[in-house]
C-alpha cells in the first residue's frame with residue numbers, strides 16, 4: 001500500500017481481534033516514527049509499549065468504566081513528547097510527536113492492522129503518570145491502540161477542500 005492509499009484507508013478502530021502485534025512488527029512501526037520531521041532534530045518522541053503488568057496497574061487506577069475501554073486493543077503504545085520548557089520549542093516538539101504518531105498509524109494501516117489514537121483522561125492523573133514513570137518534562141500525546149482489525153469502520157465525513165483551502169495570490 002502506498003502512502004496516499006494508507007492515508008485514505010486509515011480509520012479509528014474501536015474493535016480489535018485478540019492477537020497482540022508482534023514485537024518485530026512493533027519495532028518496524030516505531031522505527032517509522034524516527035523519521036518524522038522535527039525542528040532542530042530534537043527527536044522529542046518517546047514510546048512505551050505497555051505490557052500486562054503496567055496495563056493492569058493503569059486499569060486498576062483508572063476504574064472499571066475506563067478499564068473496559070483500555071482493554072479494547074491487544075496492543076497499546078504510549079507516545080509522549082519530552083519537552084524543554086521553552087514555549088516555542090515545546091509547541092514544535094508536540095507537533096513533531098504528532099507527526100511521529102501519525103507515521104505509526106499509517107504504517108499500521110499499510111500492514112492491514114487496525115489502529116486508534118486515543119488520549120484518555122486517566123493519563124493526565126498523577127497516580128497513573130507515576131505508575132508509568134512519566135518524567136515531569138513528558139507530555140502524553142497518544143495512547144496508540146493497535147491490533148487485528150475486526151471489520152472496517154465507515155469513513156467519517158470531511159469538510160470539502162474548498163472549505164479549508166485558499167490559494168493566496
Ligand SMILES: Cc1cc2nc3c(=O)[nH]c(=O)nc-3n(C[C@H](O)[C@H](O)[C@H](O)COP(=O)(O)O)c2cc1C
Pocket residue numbers: 010011012013117118119120155156
Ligand atoms: C490528538 C488526538 C486525540 C484523540 N483522542 C481521542 C480520544 O481520546 N478518544 C477518541 O474516541 N478518539 C480520539 N481521537 C480520534 C479522533 O476522534 C478520530 O481521528 C476522528 O473522529 C476521525 O475519525 P478517523 O480517525 O476514523 O478518521 C483523537 C485524535 C487525535 C488526533
